[in-house]
Amino acid sequence: MENQEPHLALANKLYLLKHPDVEDIEKVRLRDEVYNAVVSDDMVLLYENLVADGVLKLDQQLLDSMRAKNEEELKKLDEKIADAEENLGESEVREAHLAKSLFYIRISDKEKALEQLKLTESKTVAVGQKMDLVFYTLQMGFFYMDFDLISKSIDKAKNLFEEGGDWERKNRLKVYEGLFCMSTRNFKKAANLFLDSISTFTTYELFTYDTFIFYTVLTSIISLDRVSLKQKVVDAPEILAVIGKIPYLSEFLNSLYDCQYKLFFSAFAGLTTHIKLDRYLHPHFRYYMREVRTVVYSQFLESYKSVTIEAMAKAFGVTVDFIDMELSRFIAAGKLHCKIDKVAGVLETNRPDSKNALYQATIKQGDFLLNRIQKLSRVIDL
Template sequence: MSFLSNNVEPMQLDAVEDIELFEANEIPNASVNDVLDRSVESAPFEVESYAAQYSGFAKLSRLLYIADHCPPLQIEALEQALKYVKESTYNVNAYTTIQQKLVNALTASGQTAKAEQYPLDTVWIDEKSKMSQIYFEKLDTDLKNYKTNSIKESIRRGHDDLGAHYLQCGDLSNALKCYSRSRDYCMGDQQLFNICMNIIKVSIYQKSWGHVNSFAQKAESSPECSANSTAQTKISCIVGLHELVTKRYKYAAKRFMSANIDDLGPDFSDILSPNNVAIYGGLCALASLDRSDLHKHVFLSPNFKLFLELEPQLREAIHKFYESKYPVCLSLLDELKDSFMLDMYLAPHLTALYSKIRNRALIQYFSPYLSADLRLMATAFNTSLHDLENELMKLILDGQIKARIDSHNKILYAKDSDQRLETFEKSLAMGREWQMRATSLILRAACVRNGLIFIKAGPNNASSKAAEEAPSSAGNNVAACSPSSPNKPRV
């Protein structure tokens, strides 16, 4: 979204950037298919109530994503985005682009009269451009004065104010630079944490996930995060988002489920909403956790249960999955799929998550039986016999289901397993491993005792003791090695 950058003249500083800016496409394990355009042909929610959950640049980004991927909601999303830009930002470039998109959409849908209600407001453009430049010059002058007077706290505030102004103008790169420069002038743990949060926020907007991970680790290791539950919750959600984007769904689920809903106030709505935490955590838990972990981290968790109250249909789907009512669970998830597809962070991973959930349901459905009728399974999972056989074949080849398919009679048979034999084989393998480790320890102890291995003396280990023991071992016809005898073996 190049139009979200405004052409405000950057402030000239003689400081050299010590931060590496990651490109937006540096996502580990990401494939080209993850960024393909997706289109939703239904209207799964009201745009106004959805946009009310967010603030700042996150609100604008999500509205534009909906406009680009959902034709039925395109006009409403563009109207909300245009209203937000005019009322809350200095982003002139975004305004002109959104206005043009809105007029084109209204014209294409035959609403020519309504399109005339959204003319290009040149007065607003000139006014906001002048105000932005005046405010920028004021902040620039104040920062130069602070640097002249060498007031560290004022210099830090000056960089933060400039970063916030650049963010209001849609200039993410300069906002990130200003927030990064303020690190050199922080004077406490709270300030350091706030700086990390500002950098993380802008990096999320840029989708620089390597940058997000780096500063999330710094913020999590700070004393402020250790002592403040609100800070811990924010960092857990940010790390969970990073794990989701990098396809580490199990770690993402545990991060989201460790959050506390009381700690996610309005100041976090420019990154994620509590509904996002419920959706991301719930889907990742279904896709990656087994029944015991699902019961422990979801149903017995007082914090995450409050998040799920915000998404009652997803909560019901999780309960049905745990109760082994898989057809009902999958049906509920299919009903939610369109709304999930309009989430800019979740959409690229939705197909993979739904596939993992379905595979886990198939595995747990068959686990209590010795044989199962494929026709009944196909009916239960709302699929054809051919597609079900293909799904089961992949699970069998991956070793997730120990079974074989009778394609003629359409029956799935569990492989016969002798649990007594398996237990004996496991015991023998553990015994061989223990014997190998014990032999290795005895051999190493003998080598150390006879001077074939030199151990570096620590601060509490006198090297003279080893030197005194070397002659005695030599008297026992054992060749002791020393650094001065290169012809002798040294391990």
């Protein structure tokens, strides 16, 4: 099994170093690992940034020696390019340029790496090789969380696939796009892309298969209806094989599907730490919490025309006041279709009838169409 791309592993450690929930003793270990990674790859710019942020202490001698090493390496790479251009063929010229791109990526000099990748691309003919350059760019995008760069690169990759391209790379792109959608709060699209890639997953450079399943389950729970969830997630053999390894995930998924709401909430509480410590999910933590609760409350209310608040509180293992406060917020936000009768202590559901809604929409569109036809006939009469 391949390992995570070293830069993305480093990005994760940098994220945890700044996280308030990570213990100090853990941060000491992380700081050492970050220091070793930065020094072993001579990442001058990143080192300077980390010194400025107070994460690492400045060692001028080390900084000078890293700079000297980089200059020496660059000289060699430029000599190779010059030699290839004078004495060798096109593919050797391309390889020499690619080596320089990879060098800039390694020392995490984003601007120069992007420039050099462009230059390498101009010397690249094969669609597959052009795609690989896009994957390098995407990995950089995720390292810096540069969503603009990621979005443009995904569009570029899709255009390349119109010229051709193999299935393996197409499947890899789905996971990259899924991660982008998840990081930009488009959970529904992320869930579909992840579910499409379950049996063809090969993008270990982004994350492990366990993490991939974790993302797939989380995004699916708030995106799929009950029937699809059962079919694509609860019963999926690929998910069943791994889900037990991730603490609380199996309970989270199955208790929701089996309507065991008390168990669901305790599993959810267990998962929150995992979500908070994830650099892609953390910014959407509160949003995700709200969405999950909407799903679970809707599912509970779906079964009743009316139900006492007390019965609902009991089912969820929380107090009546908590449910009352929660639901009133969700109802006000238009997330739940029910009303609270505070005097009788009852919840009454007023689900919009889908047939009725369809009927109203048809009438409205019919009127709109008639108006358009009348306007058109006036124009034609003239």
